[in-house]
Amino acid sequence: MPSVYHVKNQIFLPNGTNIEKHVGIIDLSAPEGKQLNIRQRLITWKYNTKEVPYSRCSKDCxxxxxxxxxxxxxxxxxxxxxxxxxxxxxxxxxxxxxxxxxxxxxKPTEFLSYDRDPVALVLCIISVTSSIITSVILGIFILYQDTPIVKANNCNLSFVLLVSLILSFLCVFLFLGRPVDITCMLRQTAFGIIFSIALSSLLAKTIMVCIAFKATKPGSYWRKWIGIKLHNCVVFFCSFIQVVICICWLSISPPFQEMNTHSSPGKIIIQCNEGSVVAFYAVLGYMGFLAAVSFVVAFLARKLPNSFNEAKFITFSMLIFCNVWISFIPAYMSIMGKNTVIIEILAILASSFGIVGCLFFPKLYIILLRPDMNSKKHLLRL
Known part of the structure; x- marks a missing residue:
């Protein structure tokens, strides 16, 4: 029950006796913080002093x-x-x-901020500019879809590839700004699925180039595959595997926002924890597998006649893609904080633009600057 206690000061006198002096009270019914009331000026310490004594050996720090x-x-x-x-x-x-x-x-916080980091603004400009350039290329290909140079390289797959590249440039925005749980879950899975669609389209393009060349021979077994939508099956099946990997990742151990207070003294790194590291590298590994298969098939088909010379450009684009992502992994493992995000964004931009540059710029040159080469007669002569 609430009580009131008296606080006594016991004083030892030189003659061996002692007295008690009332110096305060403890009122348990008083508000918090006011329960103890001590009148310090009434307290007599040892050696008959009014000053609070220090410990005998050391003073307070x-x-x-x-x-x-x-x-x-x-x-x-x-x-x-x-x-x-x-x-x-x-x-x-x-x-x-x-x-x-x-x-x-x-503690100061660290993340790739739009306001505080000029590099974020630069990456935004590069991303938007690259997506606009790719969109213009898509518009030109749609406008000239009936021309031989576009038809010869399977315009439908080109459209799918260009759309996926536009999305890959725009998914950079998921990596910028203060990360939250939803952006952490979307950033890796989105770019993994988008890149898988792009790489599946490249693989389908290369396969169709090989089949188209073999089908030109009289009595070829491959002729019957021309009318079948084989390229759609390749794109769907290869992309579906990556979708399944991402769904398993999000279901079992999804990425989440993390406050890292241990990696860098004196600051809080706001970052995305990948959740399952195995799933993260499974996504990257599957992309690497698709890129490697596309590179090998395109490399083997690089010496086909020039009418089907897209395999050469796919070989160069996959070479750039593989070099970028092989360099990315050790760089990603050796740095921390917002620099890891910058490295991943640069890898996405570089690999995407490598595909755009190697695969579509040569065709744009023919479509816009050399229309005389954009004819069936010229292609057959090649």
């Missing part, structure tokens, strides 16, 4: 310092040493000691 016990001595005997790096508060982890180590200040 000043702000920014901590006690270091002296070996072999009583606990009241200690040295004062400056607080260790990062040691001042153990209640919350979003604060950090100032330079004097006598006050807590907020």
């Amino acid at each position: 000043p702000s920014g310092y901590r006690r270091l016990l002296q070996r072999g001595k009583h606990t009241c005997c200690f040295d004062c040493v400056q607080c260790s790096e990062g040691k001042i508060s153990n209640k919350i982890d979003d604060q950090w000691p100032n330079e004097k180590k006598d006050k807590c200040v907020k």
Whole structure:
């Protein structure tokens, strides 16, 4: 039950007797923080002094310092040493000691911000510019879809590839700004599925080039595959496998936002934890598998007649793609913070633009600058 207690000061007199003096009360019914009421000026300490005594060996440590016990001595005997790096508060982890180590200040946060990082603005401009260029190329191909140069390289697959490349440029925006759970889940799965569609389209293009060349021979077995929508099956099946991997990833251990307070002293890195590292590298590994198969098939078909010379350009584009992502993995593993996001964005932009440049710029040159070469007669002569 609420009670009131008296606080007594026991004073030992020189003649061996002692007296008790009332110096305060403890009122348990009082509000929090006002339950103890002590009149310090009435307290008499040992040696008949009114000052609060220090420990016999050492004085209290000043702000920014901590006690270091002296070996072999009583606990009241200690040295004062400056607080260790990062040691001042153990209640919350979003604060950090100032330079004097006598006050807590907020830790700065680090992520790829639109406002604070000029590199984010540069990446936005590159992403938007690249997507606009790819959209213009798509418009030109739609406008000239009845011309031989577009027909010879399967215009439907070209459209699918260009749309997936536009989306790959735009998915960069999922990596910019302060990460949250939804963007963490979308950024890896979105670019994984989009790139798988692009690589599946390239693989289907290469397969169709090989089949088209073999079907030109009289009595060829491959002639019957021309009328079948084989390329649609290749794109759907290869992309579907990546979709299944991403669904399993999101179902079992999805990515999430993480406050990393340990990697970099003095700051909080707001980043995406990939959840399942195995699933993350499974997505990258499957993309690498598609790129490797496309590269091998295109390399074997590179010496076909020039009417079907798209295999050469696919070989170069896959060479760039593989080099970019092989370089990405060690770079991604060796850095931390927002630099990992920058590296991944650069890998997406470089590999996407490598495909656009190698595969479509030569065709644009013929369509826009050399229309005389964009004829069936010229292609057959080649």
